[in-house]
Amino acid sequence: TKLKVAVLFGGVSTEHEISIVSAKSIMQNMDKEKYEVIPIGITKEGKWLLYTGKIEDLDSKWTQFSIECFVSPDRTKKALVKIKDSEATFIDIDVVFPVLHGMNGEDGTVQGLLELSDIPYVGCGVLSSAICMDKAFAKKLALLEGIPQGHFLVVYKNEYSAKKDYFIKRIESEFSYPVFVKPANSGSSVGISKAKDREDLVLAIHEAFLYDTKILIEQAINAREIECAVLGNDEVFVSEPGEIIPSREFYSYEAKYIDNSSELIIPARLPKEVIEEIKDLAGRIYKIFECCGMARVDFFVDKDTNKVYFNEVNTIPGFTSISMYPKLMEFSGIPYSQLIDKLISLAIEKNRQKK
Ligand code: ADP
Ligand code: MG
Ligand code: MG
Ligand code: K
Numbered sequence: 001t002k003l004k005v006a007v008l009f010g011g012v013s014t015e016h017e018i019s020i021v022s023a024k025s026i027m028q029n030m031d032k033e034k035y036e037v038i039p040i041g042i043t044k045e046g047k048w049l050l051y052t053g054k055i056e057d058l059d060s061k062w063t064q065f066s067i068e069c070f071v072s073p074d075r076t077k078k079a080l081v082k083i084k085d086s087e088a089t090f091i092d093i094d095v096v097f098p099v100l101h102g103m104n105g106e107d108g109t110v111q112g113l114l115e116l117s118d119i120p121y122v123g124c125g126v127l128s129s130a131i132c133m134d135k136a137f138a139k140k141l142a143l144l145e146g147i148p149q150g151h152f153l154v155v156y157k158n159e160y161s162a163k164k165d166y167f168i169k170r171i172e173s174e175f176s177y178p179v180f181v182k183p184a185n186s187g188s189s190v191g192i193s194k195a196k197d198r199e200d201l202v203l204a205i206h207e208a209f210l211y212d213t214k215i216l217i218e219q220a221i222n223a224r225e226i227e228c229a230v231l232g233n234d235e236v237f238v239s240e241p242g243e244i245i246p247s248r249e250f251y252s253y254e255a256k257y258i259d260n261s262s263e264l265i266i267p268a269r270l271p272k273e274v275i276e277e278i279k280d281l282a283g284r285i286y287k288i289f290e291c292c293g294m295a296r297v298d299f300f301v302d303k304d305t306n307k308v309y310f311n312e313v314n315t316i317p318g319f320t321s322i323s324m325y326p327k328l329m330e331f332s333g334i335p336y337s338q339l340i341d342k343l344i345s346l347a348i349e350k351n352r353q354k355k
Helices: 016-028 109-117 126-133 135-144 157-162 164-174 198-208 253-258 272-288 324-331 336-353
Strands: 003-010 035-042 048-051 065-071 079-084 087-092 095-098 152-156 179-183 193-195 214-219 223-232 236-238 242-245 263-265 293-302 308-314
Touching: 003 016, 016 035, 035 065, 065 109, 095 109, 095 336, 109 126, 126 135, 126 308, 135 152, 135 214, 135 272, 135 308, 152 157, 152 164, 157 164, 164 198, 179 198, 193 198, 223 272, 223 308, 223 324, 223 336, 236 272, 242 324, 272 293, 272 308, 293 324, 293 336, 324 336
Parallel strands: 003 035, 003 095
Antiparallel strands: 035 048, 048 065, 065 079, 079 087, 152 214, 179 193, 179 214, 223 236, 223 242, 223 293, 242 263, 293 308
16 A cells, blocks of 8 residues: 655745745655655645645646645544535545745744644654754754854844844944844745945844844855755764855855756865765764754855854755755765655654654
8 A cells, every 4th residue: 555645835934936846846756656645735824725736737826726635633633634615524644744945844833733643754853843943043052062153143123123233333343244144034045145334234134134033143154055965863874065056146045046057066076074074064963953854954164264164954955856955865876766765764763763
């Protein structure tokens, strides 16, 4: 019998569209002999709908979604609730694959629902997802563990509003321009800017607060962007690092999804000892953040000194067939559809261990 896998995509997130692209790619590459795929889209408003069209036709236009279908939190059921013509039925499922980037999906919220339901799910758990989503908590934890990273400051909206001059002065004394300003909970570079002077800084802070009530100021590092893919629960596998060459001044939303000309270089061209240092750090960071299933651990490597700095962990990384995570795994000998098999078995293994 086939494993019934519900794939969740879309979501109430600024990364809604890209999540659909990732999920489509995953569903197209799932072995139809092994899996019965149940595609569930979450609209931008947060409605859970069953997709009844062909996977090839899936796009962000939201046609062929009409039946309400959501995960039941009732752990005695381990099922989806399907509501059609005002009648509710349960559909048993074996695994959930949340392919939701950003808020309300990558941040522990959906993982919480799946914990309640007791259905195995792909990827990191509640705490790990939440910490990796929150750049402020992630950086504080990394600091506590002695992970190398650039200088940062966390600023809350209410405090900033009350003492703007104090914060601008403090930032200018603690950092030197340029600095990066980012919402604490962000992804796909949404709300992130590089500020070169005070005027930029004020605008950047304003912009970041449009997305979150907590933001980070970070020293800009003149760096190459290096990423590692990590896979596993107790035993972890760390891929060779890859490099991103952004098409813009930094790896902005445009550089990620609009220009189509940012480059992925696999493996990253770095001296052997730097590669070893990065791989070692990626494995340690994965453990420190208690990741399981998968995560992509991102670094900056100083262009002049090759000093390695931790940037962030992405627990549901971009997953189209040309995205960095699957590409790095493929380079390491795990092709795309085998990677999906592996993630699903890791999900089942983790759920069993809790018993
Ligand atoms: P996201 O989760 O949205 O990807 P990141 O923190 O990775 O957020 O920032 C997005 C991009 O902004 C990075 O890939 C990089 O290009 C640039 N960036 C962010 N912080 C810094 C920094 N401290 N120094 C240099 N570049 C940075
Ligand atoms: Mg991110
Ligand atoms: Mg990033
Ligand atoms: K993250």
